[in-house]
Amino acid sequence: MEGILFYIISAVAVLCAVMVVANPFSKNPITSALFLVVTIISLAGLFVLLNAFFIAIVQILIYAGAVVVLFLFVLMLIDLNEEQKRRIKFATIISGLIGAGAMIYVIISALCKSGFSSANKNAIEGSPSALGNAFFSRGEFLLPFEIVSVLLLVAICGSIYIAAKDKNKL
């Protein structure tokens, strides 16, 4: 059962990821954004298969709920008409295929060299309480957690400043 689910979900994820970057039917970036939603939701399904329930929920909330909405918001702001007329050059496709093919050859040959140990130790559940305990009771990740909140604050201020129209009024 788990094997069948894994193959179905991963086929959906790979197909929709291909449609995000190289859609043969339309060059509209909005369709790419919508296929990105499907990819993200299928990855959340894989996280559920891996017993990481809280990560799956966070993935759907943040990526499908916030990131893709932000993408669509910017897509509505800018004019997409000239994007439809743009020709895709043959040389860029060749260079992309060579780069991605070399990368996948490196990764998979490294994986084959390393030798998998599918020992499958005791399966732990990534429930919210387990993750909260791991974050806050052990204390190893407390400082990174606080630093990440500062990073988010910096990103908010930076993006407001960069996207502002009249910087003198800020």
Added chain:
Amino acid sequence: MKIGIEHYLILSAILFCIGLFGVIARRNLLIILMGVELMLNAGNLALVAFSRFNGNLDGQLMVFFTITVAAAEVAVGLALIVSIYRWFKATGSDDLTLMKL
């Protein structure tokens, strides 16, 4: 059929390379950002798989930091794209030729 860690790692490698292809081959800045998102998601999948098959929650804790950094990256990147569009009236990476002689 038993699904081991190698299946998840190979799927993660495939997704990473699809995102890399998008970053190299496409010329639209928004699609390049979506490719970067795909690559970050592939990394998340590998981290969660390591966490599951080692019986250890540390991988899932790392995924939190990845997701946070990805959200910050998207916010700043989209602000840059809006700003670029205001200057050049274009969002192709070929159009950014301000420093060309």
